[in-house]
Amino acid sequence: xxxxxxxxxxxxxxxxxxxxxxxxxxxxxxxxxxxxxxxxxxxxxxxxxxxxxxxxxxxxxxxxxxxxxxxxxxxxxxxxxxxxxxxxxxxxxxxxxxxxxxxxxxxxxxxxxxxxxxxxxxxxxxxxxxxxxxxxxxxxxxxxxxxxxxxxxxxxxxxxxxxxxxxxxxxxxxxxxxxxxxxxxxxxxxxxxxxxxxxxxxxxxxxxxxxxxxxxxxxxxxxxxxxxxxxxxxxxxxxxxxxxxxxxxxxxxxxxxxxxxxxxxxxxxxxxxxxxxxxxxxxxxxxxxxxxxxxxxxxxxxxxxxxxxxxxxxxxxxxxxxxxxxxxxxxxxxxxxxxxxxxxxxxxxxxxxxxxxxxxxxxxxxxxxxxxxxxxxxxxxxxxxxxxxxxxxxxxxxxxxxxxxxxxxxxxxxxxxxxxxxxxxxxxxxxxxxxxxxxxxxxxxxxxxxxxxxxxxxxxxxxxxxxxxxxxxxxxxxxxxxxxxxxxxxxxxxxxxxxxxxxxxxxxxxxxxxxxxxxxxxxxxxxxxxxxxxxxxxxxxxxxxxxxxxxxxxxxxxxxxxxxxxxxxxxxxxxxxxxxxxx
RNA sequence: GCGCUCGUAGCUCAGCUGGAUAGAGCAACGGACUUCUAAUCCGUAGGUCGCAGGUUCGAAUCCUGCCGAGCGCGCCA
Numbered sequence: 001x002x003x004x005x006x007x008x009x010x011x012x013x014x015x016x017x018x019x020x021x022x023x024x025x026x027x028x029x030x031x032x033x034x035x036x037x038x039x040x041x042x043x044x045x046x047x048x049x050x051x052x053x054x055x056x057x058x059x060x061x062x063x064x065x066x067x068x069x070x071x072x073x074x075x076x077x078x079x080x081x082x083x084x085x086x087x088x089x090x091x092x093x094x095x096x097x098x099x100x101x102x103x104x105x106x107x108x109x110x111x112x113x114x115x116x117x118x119x120x121x122x123x124x125x126x127x128x129x130x131x132x133x134x135x136x137x138x139x140x141x142x143x144x145x146x147x148x149x150x151x152x153x154x155x156x157x158x159x160x161x162x163x164x165x166x167x168x169x170x171x172x173x174x175x176x177x178x179x180x181x182x183x184x185x186x187x188x189x190x191x192x193x194x195x196x197x198x199x200x201x202x203x204x205x206x207x208x209x210x211x212x213x214x215x216x217x218x219x220x221x222x223x224x225x226x227x228x229x230x231x232x233x234x235x236x237x238x239x240x241x242x243x244x245x246x247x248x249x250x251x252x253x254x255x256x257x258x259x260x261x262x263x264x265x266x267x268x269x270x271x272x273x274x275x276x277x278x279x280x281x282x283x284x285x286x287x288x289x290x291x292x293x294x295x296x297x298x299x300x301x302x303x304x305x306x307x308x309x310x311x312x313x314x315x316x317x318x319x320x321x322x323x324x325x326x327x328x329x330x331x332x333x334x335x336x337x338x339x340x341x342x343x344x345x346x347x348x349x350x351x352x353x354x355x356x357x358x359x360x361x362x363x364x365x366x367x368x369x370x371x372x373x374x375x376x377x378x379x380x381x382x383x384x385x386x387x388x389x390x391x392x393x394x395x396x397x398x399x400x401x402x403x404x405x406x407x408x409x410x411x412x413x414x415x416x417x418x419x420x421x422x423x424x425x426x427x428x429x430x431x432x433x434x435x436x437x438x439x440x441x442x443x444x445x446x447x448x449x450x451x452x453x454x455x456x457x458x459x460x461x462x463x464x465x466x467x468x469x470x471x472x473x474x475x476x477x478x479x480x481x482x483x484x485x486x487x488x489x490x491x492x493x494x495x496x497x498x499x500x501x502x503x504x505x506x507x508x509x510x511x512x513x514x515x516x517x518x519x520x521x522x523x524x525x526x527x528x529x530x531x532x533x534x535x536x537x538x539x540x541x542x543x544x545x546x547x548x549x550x551x552x553x554x555x556x557x558x559x560x561x562x563x564x565x566x567x568x569x570x571x572x573x574x575x576x577x578x579x580x581x582x583x
Numbered sequence: 584g585c586g587c588u589c590g591u592a593g594c595u596c597a598g599c600u601g602g603a604u605a606g607a608g609c610a611a612c613g614g615a616c617u618u619c620u621a622a623u624c625c626g627u628a629g630g631u632c633g634c635a636g637g638u639u640c641g642a643a644u645c646c647u648g649c650c651g652a653g654c655g656c657g658c659c660a
Contacts, residue, residue, distance in 0.1 A: 036599070039606080049602060055640065062640075086603045087640065132660065172660050290657050293585085306658070317586055317656080324658040331660050359587045360655040383588070385653085427596075430588060432653080434595075443622060446609065454622080462620075502599090509599050521597060525607080535624055544620070583622090 001105060002116065002504040007046050007092065008035035014072040015050065023068055028057050037502060044083070044091035045099070045498060051088040062088030099494055100485040102501050106563035107481040111570035114503040118511065119160030123346050126152040128353035129250065129257075130167040133242035134178045135204055137249040137408040140355060143433065144384045145408070146424040146576070148353040149255045150516040151382070153574045158511030163347070164257040167338060170239045171263040172331060177201060179231050182238040183222070185211025190220055210241045252412045253421065254576050266337045272329055275337035276307070276322055284310045284371055290318060309336070314367035336368045339379065343369065348377040351514060356383045356430070380514055384429045390436040415441050418577040422449040425520045425575055445531075448524045452568060453580050455527035458534065459565040460581040466546050466558055473555060480562050483555035490543060492536060493560060496529050503567050507574075516575065523571045530564050 012033055018024040030053075038047040051066035058065060066084040073082045073090065078098040083091050106113045128148020131141045149164070156162045169175075181202040188194045189211040197203040214222075214237060222230040243260065250256070266272050279285050289303045307323035309332075322333040342350055350369065354361070362381045369379045389396040389406060396406065412420055414437060423440050426448055427433040443450050463475050473479070488497065503522070510518040537544035545557045569579040 032601085034602090036602095038603075039598090040603070043603070047603085052602080052640065089603065169660060174660060293656055301657075304658075321658060326658080328658080330658065355654095356588070357654055358660095362587075383654095385588080431596080432589095445623085448608090450622090458620085465620075505599075513600070517597090518599075521607090522599095525597095528607085532624090534620070538616080538619065538624070546620080 002508060003102075003501060004035045004037065004046060004505050005508075007048070008033065010076060011035060011048050011050050011069065011073070014069055015054070017072070018068055024054070024060075024065070025058050028054055037498070037505075038089075038091065041495065041498075043085065043089070044081075044093040046092040046094070048090045048092070049088075051084075051090060055088070066090050096489065096494065097486060099497050099501070100488050102497060103485050103488070103559050103563045104481045106500060106566055107477045107559060110477060110566050111573060113566060114507045114570055115157055115159070116504060116508050116511070117159040118508050119155060119158045121159060121161045122349060123163070124155055124160045124349040124351065125163045125165055125342050125345075125347040126155070126351045126353070127165045127167055127342075128152075129246075129255075130169065131246060132169045132172075132174050133239045133246060134174050134202060135242065136206055136245050138405050139387055139389060139408065139411060139435075142253075142408045142411060142420065143387050143424045143429075144353045144355060145250060145253060145255055146421050147382065147384055147429050147516065148351075149253070150421070150425055150519070150575050151351065151353070151514055153576065154507070154511050154516050154519065157570075157574055158507055160349075160511070163259060165259045165261060165342075166257045168239070168243060168260055168262045168264075169331075170235075171267055171334065175235050175239055176231065178238050178242065179234040180227070182207050182210045182214065182241075183227075183230065183234050186214040186218075186222065186234075187211070189215035190223060206245065207238075210238055213237075213241065249408050252409055253417055261338065261341075263334050263338070266334050266341070267329070271337040271341060272333050275340045276333065278340060278372055279309055279322075279336065279368075282371055284313070285322070286310070288319070290321070309364075309368070311364045311367040314363070314370050316363040316367050320364045332364065335365055339365060339369050340372055343373055343377050348373065350377065350379045352379060352381045353429075354381055354383055356385045359383055382429050382514060385427075385432040387424070388432065388434050390434055390438075392438045393436065396437075411435075418453070419449050421576045422452070422520060425517050428515065428517055448520065449577070450583075451531070452523045452527045452572065453577070454583060455530050456565050456568045456572070456579045457581055457583045458530075459561045459568075462545050462561060463558065466554060469546055469548055470551055470554065473551065473558075475558060475562070477562065477566075480555065480559040483559040484552055485556055485559065487553045487556040488560055492529075492533050492543075493557075496526075496533055496564065497560065499526050499529055500563060500567050503571075519571050519574055523568060523575075526564070526567065526571075530561070 012030050015024065015028065015030060019026055019028065032053045033048065033050045035046050035048045038044060050069055051062040054065050055062045063084055066088055069090060070082045070084060073079055073092060078095055080093045080095045085091050126148055129137070129141055129145045131137055137145070152162050152164045177200070181197070184194050184197065184201065185207045188208070214234070222234070276285065286308055287305050288308050289305050290308070292301050304325040306321040306325055308319040309322055311320050312318060320332055321330050322336065324330055339350065366379050366381070369377045419440050423435060424433070440447065440449065445451055466473065467475060488494065506518060506522045510516060533543070545554070545561060547554050572579045
């Protein structure tokens with residue numbers, strides 16, 4: 001239950017009834033009326049800007065409008081006090097018992113407490129990773145993988161019907177390179193001395209087993225043949241092997257996508273031509289010559305007529321080519337078909353997660369979707385910035401030439417899935433991120449992963465101790481929800497509960513903004529409040545969770561921290577991090 | 584030259600899509616704690632939100648122009 005949303009609705013209802021009663025003028029636009037938790041706790045629990053938003057429309061003084069609304073708000077059962085403050089804010093303070101009783105709500109719903117229905121089961125497609133199947137995943141893919149996966153889970157939690165998808169670029173020239181590289185390893189597996197891997201081919205060791213597998217499958221059947229005789233088979237074979245590798249890599253991060261969509265299939269079944277036709281029908285295709293790019297001119301520039309899409313009509317800088325000058329399809333043409341395909345599958349809501357170096361590509365793909373759907377379908381592209389790998393503050397050196405770059409698996413093996421996932425989500429996607437192997441595994445307050453997980457584990461350790469102090473108590477969710485919650489009266493306890501009540505709102509805003517990092521920040525904040533409360537118990541014995549001679553108050557506090565653990569667990573669940581019961 | 588992303592405390596970053604006196608964590612400074620509920624705690628200081636205009640009751644947030652950083656810029660993928 002999102003109490004802010006409920007109050008927002010109540011406030012709008014109140015305004016509507018005031019209009020009906022003739023106290024406010026008709027036809028007011030209530031769009032911008034909000035109800036949110038004020039930054040400053042002294043401003044109460046919920047604040048609304050209603051009066052200020054209406055000033056201009058109603059042509060009234062904000063405090064007069066506020067006074068009318070306050071009179072009605074005061075009638076609400078759960079409201080303790082209402083006051084007008086500052087330039088016209090209305091600050092609402094809730095009754096303590098209402099806040100305390102939310103603990104019961106949380107325990108009742110458990111890790112589903114924050115679930116929302118704002119998504120209204122609308123279909124959303126989240127496409128992420130989509131790395132070329134030419135080798136194992138490396139650091140660069142890692143962030144997008146975690147981001148996309150967490151975003152998908154978040155949207156699911158917020159009530160969307162989510163499909164997680166991977167686009168396999170198995171059609172381009174890089175697959176030919178892969179095939180040739182694999183063929184070399186095949187010869188090697190047959191006992192030939194292949195020497196140094198030539199420039200321009202993939203040198204990585206990961207192709208050795210592919211060569212062996214080919215040798216097993218084909219024997220020496222491909223050995224004496226010309227490239228054009230084996231390349232189709234080898235391409236397919238090697239790409240499949242690489243996708244297996246990719247899937248395994250993703251599994252180490254706990255990622256399993258629903259659909260793996262092959263670019264080749266678009267070529268094979270005519271979807272690309274269909275995409276072109278669809279754009280043509282809208283009159284958006286023409287044959288023309290593009291202006292040379294400003295600034296540095298490519299050496300081999302010459303004018304060539306191409307099949308172009310009028311993406312400039314949708315805000316792109318230049319029109320984009322769908323066919324190369326030799327008539328072959330561009331990569332973009334496949335992307336037109338792919339996004340059209342997603343649209344045809346009912347996804348008017350599409351999200352692509354890309355590396356920041358693809359930023360220049362965003363507008364043209366969005367243009368396609370806007371054009372084909374007449375604006376009904378939208379594509380949000382989330383660009384993930386670089387991850388800088390560090391070890392004790394020093395950049396980790398990577399040599400790409402040897403093919404021995406740092407892989408996703410290397411990182412997961414060293415620090416573990418949970419750490420990778422959490423840390424990757426401690427920054428906005430469009431800010432670059434430092435990943436320091438030394439810091440992320442540190443067991444201290446400075447390390448957010450540890451701090452949040454420790455909060456969760458701490459609850460379980462308290463539960464164990466409580467069971468020893470009071471062997472007859474029922475510490476199940478159900479049992480604890482029967483505790484006398486009115487005993488949770490200390491200001492810092494109420495503050496913790498208020499932060500917990502914010503959870504549903506955090507979910508919704510993070511989901512709408514497509515920003516899973518907000519979850520990490522919230523969890524850190526919540527955990528630090530919990531730890532602070534715990535620490536208070538050092539000085540003030542009466543604030544400890546377990547009070548040996550007071551079973552009632554112990555039960556109420558156990559209920560509170562159990563509820564806390566539920567929210568941590570559900571938040572970590574969205575991030576894909578294990579909520580540990582002991583550390 | 585153009586486009587995209589960004590610019591917030593000494594450092595690393597949040598800032599709930601326009602709200603109130605801009606917040607955390609490191610680092611700095613000042614205290615507390617010596618085994619208690621292991622993996623510290625409390626407090627202080629630190630800011631022209633890159634700069635200059637504009638819109639608004641109200642701007643870190645929106646619009647314009649500069650400055651600076653990263654990425655990209657006809658057929659690669």
